[in-house]
Amino acid sequence: MMPSAKFPDLENASVLITGGGSGIGAALVEGFARQGAKVAFIDITRETSLALCDRLESSICTRPLFLKADLRDIEALRAAVSAAAKAHGPVTVLINNAALDDRHAVEDVTPDYWDANQALNLRPHFFTAQAVMPGMKQAGRGSIINFTSTSFLINHPDMPSYTAAKAGIVGLTKGLAGYLGPHGIRVNAVAPGWVMTDRQRERWVTPETLAAHVAKQCIREAMVPEDLIGTCLFLASDASRMLTAQTLIVDGGYL
Template identity: 75%
Template structure:
């Protein structure tokens, strides 16, 4: 269920979301569109991205701008950020959501695998922020929201390159917050717990594993992509005007 809260300052805001075509990202694209924001989203998969844009346009009468981009290509990422600004005005909300949580054994990791993993899971967070920061300064401020994960906090054993990137995002968040705060640009991180997307269902969810995880949560409900949206909207809005350099954990109380 999408959050019921409305944030008046998000209506008409120029929002850019990476990985916005599926999973949590798709819920974010829809959530901002329902706030009346002008949404552009980056993804690499045409099928789900175009279907999402079609559905939102049909339901809300406004179409999010889909920007097909391989976020490992920094120049392409910069170009897409520029296209979002050209279409909707200077980006004032950036959500760095894109990630790839492939499992991998320590003994199997090569230099090439490591570098590709960081090129998806950490490097784009910096360069997308770099791309939109000048526009945020012109606009008088903005909000950057970086997705990390609780995986590095629970010592997840099956994806060390991924957890290294997710821990790095927290450091990046704090460094950018310190640098950009003088221009009224807030930078925060959100750390979701186990959110059951279609990808999770296809690859890793078993009835037993999910039940055991939910049993450790304070709130005994399965987390859905929509459960993360409200926190991101709050961080994007002026309701969190003095909140920066923070990591908010949204995990149903697992930790």
């Protein structure tokens, strides 16, 4: 369900979303497009990304800009940021959403696996922020929204490299907020709980595990990708102009 709130200052804003081709990212692409923002998104998967663009062009007469890139390739990432700015103007809203929550046992982690995991789940957050920073400084404003996770807060046992990266995102958010605040740029993090994306349903969700999880939430409903849109719209807009260096937990009250 799309939020009913309208944020006039987001109309024509240049928005860049990583991992925007599916899951939470795709919901955010649609949510910002429906606000009238100029949305570009980076994803590695062409087929689903183009299908999303086609669907939005048909349903709301707005076609987001799909930029194919592997976020582990920093030069490709920088080129994608430049392409977004060339098409829509300097990026003033960045959402670092992309992640890969593959499960892995402590005993099986090698140095190469660790580095590859961090190269996708933590490193791009910094380098994408670095790439948009000059344009935001020139504009005198900006909002960077980094997706972390509640996984490291609930002591999730099955993905230690991922949870380390997600904890690191909180530290990165606070450090960038301190550095960029004098330039009018805000940096915040969003920590979702268990969101029922297609990937989650295909790999890990069973009726029993979902029921047990929802029973521990204050709001007894399964979360879906659209539930993250409103929080990000708020953080991107001037409605939150004095809110920075914070982590907003969106988990239905599980924590």
